[in-house]
Amino acid sequence: MPQDAHTVLIRAEAADQPRPIWCVTAQDWRKAAGELPPIAVAFAEATGFRAEPGKVLVVPDSSGAIAGVLFGVEATPRDPLAFGKLATTLPAGDYRLASGAADPRLAALAFALGGYRFERYRSRNAPRPRLVVPEGVDEAALIRTVEAVALARDLVNTPANDMGPAELEAAARALAARHGAAIEVTGGDDLLAANLPMIHAVGRASPRSPRLIDLAWGEADAPKVTLVGKGVCFDTGGLDIKPSSGMLLMKKDMGGAASALGLAHMIMARKLPVRLRVLVPAVENAIDGSAFRPGDILRSRKGLSVEIGNTDAEGRLVLADALSLADEEAPELMIDFATLTGAARVALGPQLPPAYTDDERLAADLARHAASEADPLWRLPLWQPYAGMLDSPIADINNAPGSGFAGSITAALFLQRFVERAGAWLHLDIYAWNPSSRPARPEGGEAQTIRALDALLAERYG
Known part of the structure; x- marks a missing residue:
């Protein structure tokens, strides 16, 4: 697994004289100063500390060592993860939460997530501060979450030369081995024999063989929960090639697969009583003489013919075959993750992923957990009048409407x-x-929505 959570979190009995962190507001910090050594109060006043939100003041004791830390917060936090700032601003050493945090669990989580470093390619890694897990906070749940987010971040941050379909498969196999899950992989021309033609078509131009990763865990008669993650390990755009600026972040085009594997870790580590299945179509959308072309018509697993309006809309093609396969066993809940459209970023920006479902209860539950976990998302409609944009005069459906309107919605409708x-x-x-x-x-890489989904699944099935 990636980052050991104990590099940023520590138990009280293992801590080395942890320094207190006092969370204080502009209105009450002088009242809270009664807990501080007099020299610390004098230092704060001399420096003009006013406890503005996000302000950090390391205060000394009489010997000049660190007596503690004052951290300015809001009475009603706009950012529940603001405490994470301390993971990047405090000197190395051990710290404990003394008082004032609105939610100690989220504060500890924010500190741990803020302490993440992607250090695979660095020759020297600096020591970092550590936080004692606050009393009453579920340490196992905290570590499980930190590991899952770090796993997804590590996979996304790894450059494509070291994270192709084979390496993504290796990550899935390592996760399966850790939790005793079964895993099967179908690759290369075997995809055609397995009736997964669009996964094959998208990945066949790369020397790195396309494949479908299929992980299964849990009792066969438990409620079926299926995760599908887009695993395009690099996307040139295909023959509709992207400009160089459009390729700079395309190592992250397997972020859907990374998120699915991160959530799978949370589910299996929690030992949730479900029958979990994870499907990852892992491909590289490259260019050579065998690349699929604009105007081609591909046959899908479902039997629908797909006219290729744009080879840079490849993610929905590989997902379509994986979703069709997953759908055949009628799971109780099916979730797909995909770095699918630039239109979603235009609509909602990078911090707020759109969510699509026709299930009103699922939408309401998800919104509630997204808020409580500070893991935001926003529901957009599966607006059926736009389905006509996907019409093709010569096939059942087109993968990329010519119109520039409603790109994220039409991708979801596809x-x-x-x-x-x-x-x-x-x-x-x-x-x-x-x-x-x-x-x-x-x-860098981020695991969006998986903490909210973990809370939702625990509520439903735990």
Whole structure:
């Protein structure tokens, strides 16, 4: 597994004289100063500390060592993960939460997520601060979540030369081995024999063989929960090639697969009583003489013919075959994750992934958990009048409407054509990336929506 949570979290009995962190507001910090040593109060006053939100002040004791830390917060936090800032600003050493945090669990989680580092390619890694797990916080749940997010972040951050379909398969196999899950992989021309023709078509131009990764865990008679993750390990755009600027972040185009594997870890580590299945179509959308072309018509697993309006809309093609396969066993709940459209970013920006479902209860539950876990998303409609944009004069459906309107919605409507039997289906058009660092969310790969979904699944099946 990736980052050991104990590099940023520690038990009280293992801590080395942890320094207290006092969370204080502009209105009450002087009242809270009664807990501080007099020299710390004097230092704060001398420096003009006013406890503005996000302000950090390391205060000394009489010997000049660190007596503790003052951290400015809001009485009603706008960012529940603001505490994560301390993971990047405090000197190395051990710390404990003394008082003032609105939610100690989210504070500890934010600190741990903020302490994430992607250090695979660095020659020197600096020591970092550690936080004592607050009393009353479920340590196992906290570590499970931190590991899952770090797994997804590590996979997304790894450059494509070291994260192709084979390496993504290796990550899935390692996860399966850890939890005693079964795994099967169908690759190369065997995809055609297995009736997965669109996965094959998208990946066949790359020397790195396309494949479908199929992980299964849990009792066969338990409620079926299926996760599908887009695993395009690099996307050139195919023959409709992207400009160079459009390729710079395409190592993250397997962010859907990374998120699915991260959530799978949470489910299996929690030992949730479900029959879990994870499907990852892992491909590289490359170019050579065998690349699929604009105007081609592909036959899908479901039997629908698909006219290729744009080879850069490849993610929905590989997902369509995987969703069709998953749908055949009629799971109670099916969730797909995909870095699918730039239109989603135009509509909602990088921090707020759109969610699509026709299940009202699922939508309401998901929104509630997204808020409580500070793992935001926003429901957009499966607006059926737009389905006509996907019409083709010569095939059952076109993968990329010529119109520039409603791109995220039409992509979701395309996928919906391949889902019929699932009890409930949820599509998440994630970005899987932080363009710049914020508290608890360092610049780079990100695991969006999986903490909210973990809470939802625990409520439903735990």
